[in-house]
Amino acid sequence: MASESRFPDVDSNGSEKNEDIEIIVNVGGVRQVLYGENLNRYPATRLAQLINCLSGGYDTIFSLCDDYDPGKREFYFDRDPDAFRCIIDIYYFGEIHMKKGICPICFKNEMEFWKVDLKFLDDCCKTHLSEKKEELEEIARRVQLILDDLGMDASENRWKRCQKYIWKLMEKPESSYSARVIAVLSFLFILISSVVMCLGTIPELQILDSEGNHVEHPTLDNIETACIGWFTLEYVLRLISSPNKLFFVISFMNIIDVFAILPFYVSLILTHLGARMMELTNVQQAVQALRIMRIARIFKLARHSTGLQTLTYALKRSLKELGLLLMYLAVGIFVFSALGYTMEQSHPETLFKSIPQSFWWAIITMTTVGYGDIYPKTTLGKLNAATSFLCGVIAIALPIHPIINNFVRYYNKQRVLETAAKHELELMELYSGEGKVGGSKNELEDLMGEGKEHPSWSRQLKVSHSDTFIHLLSDEKHYRTRLQSCK
Template identity: 85%
Template sequence: MAGDSRFPDVNTDVSEKNEEAEIVVNVGGVRQVFYGDNLNQYPETRLAELVNCLSGGYDSIFSLCDDYDPGKREFYFDRDPDAFKCIIDVYYFGEIHMKKGICPICFKNEMEFWKVDLKFLDDCCKTHLSEKKEELEEIARRVQLILDDLGVDASENRWKRCQKYIWKFMEKPESSYPARVIAVLSFLFILISSIVMCVGTIPDLQVIDPEGNRMEHPTLDSIETACIGWFTMEYVLRLISSPNKLYFALSFMNIVDVLAILPFYVSLILTHLGAKLMELSNVQQAVQALRIMRIARIFKLARHSSGLQTLTYALKRSFKELGLLLMYLAVGIFVFSALGYTMEQSHPETLFKSIPQSFWWAIITMTTVGYGDIYPKTTLGKLNAAISFLCGVIAIALPIHPIINNFVRYYNKQRVLETAAKHELELMELNSAEGKAASTKSEPEDFVREGKEGSFCSSRLKVSHSDTFIHLLSEQKHYRTRLQSCK
C-alpha cells in the first residue's frame, strides 16, 4: 500500500507542528475543520489523536476513522452528526450540552466513541442520562421477570417448582386465567369485608347480648369470619411461596395485610381468655379498639389498583411540594389566629378565648371549610377572616400543579415501560426465530442442543419487527439499539 500512487507518503509533513496542523473531519456528511491547538487541549480524545496519527502510517489512521482521503486530509466517520455537533463544544467552551430530541444513552455512546469524558457533560444533561438509565434498568427487570416466569429450571426440585407456581398463582394475575380469577375473588372479599364492617354499625341490624350490650348480628359476624379466613389463607400461601421471605414480611403492603388480619385473632383470644385475666369491661373495650383497626383492610385495595399505586408514588415524589404547602398553611394559621384573637378582644361576646383556640378557626377558614362554630363579630375581625381564606386558597392552589404533574408523569411512564418490555420480548422472539432459521441451515445439530434451553420463551412470545433491544440483558455491548430512535 505504501507504493500506491493514490496514497502519498503521510510522513512528508511530520515536521509540521501539531499545533498548526489542520484536519477536516466528515461525520455523516457534515464537514468540520479543526486546528491542532484546539484539539490538543484534550489529547486523550479521538480528534486529538487524529492530529498526531499521521506519522503512524495508515494502520494508525484507519484504527481511528472509517475512511481517509490523504489528498484532502479528510477523515470520514459513520456517526451521528447531530451528536457530534454537541460534542465538539468541549473544545471551545469546556462543557457539553445535549440538544433536545437526542437520546441520552446514544449520546453517552457517542461520547465514549469520541473518547470525551462524561465529566464535561453539564449537570442538567446528566440528570436526563440517569433517568434514561433507570428506565432501561426497569425495562430489563420487567423482561427478566417475565422470562423467569416462562422458564422452568430442570435442576430445581419439585418443591421449588411448586413454590414458584404458587407465587405466580397468587401474585401475578396476568400469568394465567385461574390467577386472574383469584385476584378478582380477593378484590371481592376486600369489598365485602369493608361493607360488613360499615353495615355492622347500624343500630337496627345489631342484637343485644345477655349483658345488655349491643353487638354485631351473627350473620354479619359469620361473613366477617369467612373473609378473615380467606385473607389468612392468602397471606400464608404468599409467605410460603415468597422467594425472599424477609423482604416479603417487611414490605409495606404485606404489613397492611397483617394489620387487617391480626385484630380478629387478638379479639378472639381476648374474648375467650382475657376474661380470666382482667375485668370483662376492659376486655370489651380492648376488643372494640381492635375492631376499629379493621379499617386497615381497605388499603388492601391498593394491591389490585394501579391507580392507587400511582397516587401513592406521586405523593412520595411530591414531599417537597407537600412540605411547602404545610409550611405556608402553618405560617398563615399562626399569623391570622393571632390577629383574629387581638381584633376580637374588644367585643364582649367574643368567641376567640385564646390564640391556641384560634388555631382551629384559622385552619377551617384557610382551608375554606368554615364550620361556623367560631366566627368573628367585629369589622376588623371579618376583614382579617376575608384575607385569611383568600391567602389559604392561594397557598393550597400553588403546589397542586406539580403534584398533578408527578401523577401524570409516573402514570404515563409506567405505560411506556410496560409497552417497551413487551417490545423487548417481541424482539427477543424475532432474534430467536432468525437464529433458528440460520442454525437450521448451517448447524442443525447445535441448534437442537441449544434450542432446548431457549425454547421456553420462543414458544410463548409473539413475533414483531421491532428495533428494540436492551443490552443490559446481554453480555455483549451493543451500540445500535432502540434508544438510537428514542423520542
C-alpha cells in the same frame, strides 16, 4: 498537492509538531477541518489519536476510523453528525452540551466512541441521561419479569418450581387465568369485609349478649371470619412463595396486610383468655379498639388498583409541595387566630376564649369548611375571617398544579414503559423466529446482570438490537450508526 502540504508526514524524529497538523474528518457526510493544537488538549480522545495514526500504517488508521481516503487524506466515520457537532465543543470550550432532541443514551454511546469522558458533559445534560437510564433499567426489569412468568427452569427442583408457581398465582394476575380469578376473589373479599364492618355498626342489625351489650350479628361475624381466613391464607402463601422474604415482610403494603389481619386474632385471644387476667370491661374496650383497626384493610385495594398506586407515587413525589402547603396554612392559622382573638375581646359574648382555642376556628375557616361553632361577632373580626378564608383558598390552590403534573407524568410514564416492554418482547420473538443472532454470551444472561437464573426456554430467544437493550443485554459495545435514528 495542496492537501498533501497540509498533512505532512511525521518522521521518526518528530520533526513535525502535532500542533501544526490539520486533519479532515467526514462524519455522516459532514466534513470538518480540525487542528492539532486544539485536539492535543485531550490526547486520550479518538480525534487526538488521529494525528499520530498516519505514521502507524493502515492497520492503525482503520482501528480508529471506518474508512480513509489517502488521496484526500480524509477520515470517514459513519456516526451521528449532530452529536459530533456537540462533542467537538470540548476541544474549544472544555465542556459538552447535548442538543435538544438527541436521545441521551445514543449521545452517551457517541461520547464513548469518540473516547470522551462523561465528566465533561454538563450537569444539566447529565440529568436527562440519568432519567433515561432509569427508564431503560425499568423496561429491562419488566421484560425480565415477563420472561420469568412465561416458563420454568427444568433444572430447578420441584419445590422451587412450585414456589414460583404459587408466587405468580398470588402476585401476578396477568400471568394466567387462574391468577386473574384469585385477584378478583381477593378484591371481592376486601369489599365484602369492608361492607360487613360498616353494617356491623347499625344498631338494628346488632343483638344483645348475655351482659346486655350490643354486639355484631352472628351472621356478619361469620362472614368476617371467612374473610379473615382468606386474608390469612393469602398472606401465608405469598410469604412462603416470596423469593425475598425479608423484603416481603418490611414492604409497606404487606405491613398493611398484617394490620388488617392481626386485630381479629388479638381480639379473639383477649376475648377467650383476657378475662382471666383483667376485668371484662377492659377486655371489651380493647377488643373494640382492635376491631376499629379493621379499616386498614381498605388500603389493600391499592394492591389491585393502578390508579391508587399512581396517586400514592404522585403524593410521594410531591412532598415538597405538600410541605409548602402545610407551612403556608400553619403560618396563616397562627396569624389569623391571634388576630381573631385580639379583635373579639371587646365583644361581651365572644367565642374566642384563647389563641389555642382559636386555632380550630382558623383551620376550618382557611380550609373553607366553616362549621359555624365558632364565629366572629365584631366588624373587625368578620373582616379578619374574610381575609383568612381568601388566603386559605390561595394557599391551597398554589401546590395543586405541581401535584397534578406529577400524577399525569408518572401515569403516562408507566404506560410508555409498559408499551416499551411489550415492544421489546415482540422484537425478541421476531429475531428468534427469523433466526437472527442478537446479543453476546447466552442471549438473555446479560439482561439484568450475570449470575442470575433465567428460564431455560428463554435460551432459544435471540436478543434484539433495539434502542432499549443496547447496553442492558450485552457487555459488548454496540454503537449506533447515523442511519439508526432514535425514536
